[in-house]
Amino acid sequence: MSPDRISLALVVRQLGHYHAARLAAARSRFGRLTTIAGTDEGPFAGFLSADPNAVRLYPDRRRYLRDVASGALARRLAAALDAAEPDVVAVTGWASPESLAALAYARRRGLPTVMLSESMADDALRHPLREAAKRRILAHVDAALVGGPPHAAYLHDLGLGPRRIHLGYDAVDNAHFAAGADAARARPGARAALGLPPRYLLASGRFVAKKNFPTLVHAFARAAGRDGPDLVILGDGPERAAIEAAARAAGVESRVHLPGFEEYAALPALYGLAEAFVHPATTEQWGLVVNEAMAAAVPVIVSNRAGVARSVISEGGVMVDPTEASLAEAITYLLAMPAATQRARGLAARAAIAPWGVERFADGLAGAVETAVTRRRRQAPLVLDRALFGVLGRRIIAHVG
Numbered sequence: 001m002s003p004d005r006i007s008l009a010l011v012v013r014q015l016g017h018y019h020a021a022r023l024a025a026a027r028s029r030f031g032r033l034t035t036i037a038g039t040d041e042g043p044f045a046g047f048l049s050a051d052p053n054a055v056r057l058y059p060d061r062r063r064y065l066r067d068v069a070s071g072a073l074a075r076r077l078a079a080a081l082d083a084a085e086p087d088v089v090a091v092t093g094w095a096s097p098e099s100l101a102a103l104a105y106a107r108r109r110g111l112p113t114v115m116l117s118e119s120m121a122d123d124a125l126r127h128p129l130r131e132a133a134k135r136r137i138l139a140h141v142d143a144a145l146v147g148g149p150p151h152a153a154y155l156h157d158l159g160l161g162p163r164r165i166h167l168g169y170d171a172v173d174n175a176h177f178a179a180g181a182d183a184a185r186a187r188p189g190a191r192a193a194l195g196l197p198p199r200y201l202l203a204s205g206r207f208v209a210k211k212n213f214p215t216l217v218h219a220f221a222r223a224a225g226r227d228g229p230d231l232v233i234l235g236d237g238p239e240r241a242a243i244e245a246a247a248r249a250a251g252v253e254s255r256v257h258l259p260g261f262e263e264y265a266a267l268p269a270l271y272g273l274a275e276a277f278v279h280p281a282t283t284e285q286w287g288l289v290v291n292e293a294m295a296a297a298v299p300v301i302v303s304n305r306a307g308v309a310r311s312v313i314s315e316g317g318v319m320v321d322p323t324e325a326s327l328a329e330a331i332t333y334l335l336a337m338p339a340a341t342q343r344a345r346g347l348a349a350r351a352a353i354a355p356w357g358v359e360r361f362a363d364g365l366a367g368a369v370e371t372a373v374t375r376r377r378r379q380a381p382l383v384l385d386r387a388l389f390g391v392l393g394r395r396i397i398a399h400v401g
Contacts, residue, residue, distance in 0.1 A: 001087065001373050003366040007032040009086035010116075011077070011102040014039060015054050017264045018288055021173035023053070025358035029366040034084040036077065038098045039064040055080055074101035081105055088369050090114040090145075094137045107140050112372035114365070115141045116169050118285040120307055121154045135159050142372035145169045145364045147286045148311025164371055168364025170286040170308065174295040174357040178350065180268020181296035191273050194266075197257065199229035201331065202274035202298070204267075204289045205281070207237030212280040212303070212322050214239070214246035219280070219327035221250035228335060229275055230255040234262055271296035275342065276334050280322045281306055290317075294353035297346035301330045312356060316349025 008030045012019060015037040027033045035054040039061050057076050058064035067073040077098060081089065089106040091099035093116065106113045115138070138158050146152050147170035156162050184190045191198060201220065205211045213233055220231045233243065233256070240258065247256040262270060271277065277293035277300045284306035291308065293300050294316065302309040303322040318333065320326040334342065 003029050003369050005031045006087045006369060006373065007034070007085055008088050008090060008369060009034045009036060009081055009084045009102075010090045010092075011036045011038075011081075011098045012092045013037070013096045013098055015056075018172050021176070022171055022358050022361040026362040026365050027053075029362050030369070032084075034086065036080050036084070036098075036102075038073070038077075038096070055084070068097045073097050074104070077101045078105050086111060088112045088114060088372055090116060090365070090369070092116045093119070094134055100137070103137065103140050112142045112369075112375065113140060114368045114372050115144045116146075116365075117144055117155060118147045118151055118170055118307060119154055120150045120285060120310075121157060123283050123285050123305070123307075131158070142375045143368040145361075145368040147307050150307055150310045151285075164368075164375070166364045166368040166371065168356075168360040168362075170288060170291070170311075171356055171358050171361040172288055172291045172295065174291070174354060177268045177271060177292050177295035178297065180265075181272025181298070184269035184272045190269065194269060194273070195259075196232065196270070196273060197230040197255075200232045200257070200274055201229050201276050201278055202232050202234070202271060202293070203278045203280070204234035204292075205279075207235050207239040207243060209239060210281055210283050211235075211239070212282045213243045215322065215324050216278060216280040216327060217243060217246040217252065217256055218250050219324045219331060220256070221252045222324070222328040223331035223335065224252075224255070225335075230257060232257045232259065232270070232274070234259065234267075234270065236260050267292065268296055271298055274298055276301060276331070278327065278331070279303055279306060280327055282322050284308075286311075291353055291356060294349040295357075297343075297350040299334055299342055299345040300349055301327065301334065312352055314349050314352030316345045316347070316352055 015035065023033065023035055037054050037056045039058040057080060067076065089102050089111050091102045093099055103113055135158050138160055143164045144155050144160055145166050145168060146155060148167060152165045152167065155165055203213065203216060207213065243258065247253045271293050277298045279287050279290050279302045281287065281303045282305055284303065287306040287308040290300055290302055300317040302317055302319055304319045305322055309319045318330045320330045
């Protein structure tokens with residue numbers, strides 16, 4: 001059966017703007033594509049999309065958490081899947097209750113399964129028991145869609161054959177960021193109109209420890225100089241106070257701006273007007289903000305811990321250790337370039353990310369679905385596997401590895 005005749009159900013915990021853009025590109029590849037999202041609420045609501053095509057199980061996160069703990073989520077999800085009548089079930093990762101419930105559902109009904117994953121072997125501490133559990137879960141997966149080569153290598157290590165693994169998971173709407181960035185650069189007075197500094201470096205992400213923003217602030221203070229650009233960090237979260245404290249300690253409080261989350265429509269201009277984008281994370285399965293910056297034709301400085309840095313090779317970027325010294329050296333290097341060289345670097349970044357747009361996601365998902373359908377084995381879960389799915393399916397796993 002070819003993908004364009006298949007009814008595909010994709011189960012996610014939350015639906016972000018990047019999900020919506022990918023799915024819009026993929027929708028035409030299938031006879032029917034139904035997206036089922038666990039909840040509309042979460043700790044970082046700024047990432048959520050109001051995609052009208054999605055089925056949402058829980059608008060209230062409190063009830064969602066209650067039903068996860070009681071096991072009722074699995075029954076509600078099964079009803080939604082029954083209504084979707086899928087030929088294939090796809091899930092995002094192995095750590096969410098929705099994924100485990102959907103895999104169990106698919107196996108009970110003999111349906112092919114696809115897993116979307118962006119984990120790498122070294123993005124978290126590995127424990128033998130956890131790795132064994134992943135292998136058991138992956139035994140019920142027919143094909144996978146992953147970000148890039150390091151993600152494929154990890155799934156292969158966990159037992160998934162290389163011919164069953166497809167690339168293209170981590171994509172954004174490149175055209176959205178390119179058009180908005182170019183329009184902003186062509187508009188006189190755009191920075192002032194948007195309340196931005198005359199010159200700035202940009203970073204973006206959740207304010208959590210792994211994003212390493214306090215270290216970036218100290219690196220910026222070492223590198224930018226008195227007459228250099230400011231630093232704008234988009235986002236919010238529990239590390240805000242630590243970032244503010246770092247700015248005070250480094251003596252750059254007046255030059256570090258934390259405007260919060262920005263709307264999806266406003267992001268391209270903020271990227272396009274920056275001199276460079278910096279992603280300093282100490283661990284990062286991919287780093288979609290780097291895709292966005294590259295599509296906006298902005299030079300990038302990217303931590304070598306990020307999956308995107310290991311998958312997308314570009315003269316438009318600098319890959320660094322996420323330490324203060326290395327980040328400061330890279331910032332100094334980029335800021336010393338003539339404006340024309342910086343612009344050429346940005347265009348090189350755009351060219352490098354061009355093949356990693358939403359069309360690549362659509363192709364990869366269609367390929368994974370076709371692989372899953374042609375795989376003959378449809379093993380029902382063993383008693384041990386059913387017990388594993390049942391226990392893990394009643395937990396919210398905060399740290400995914």
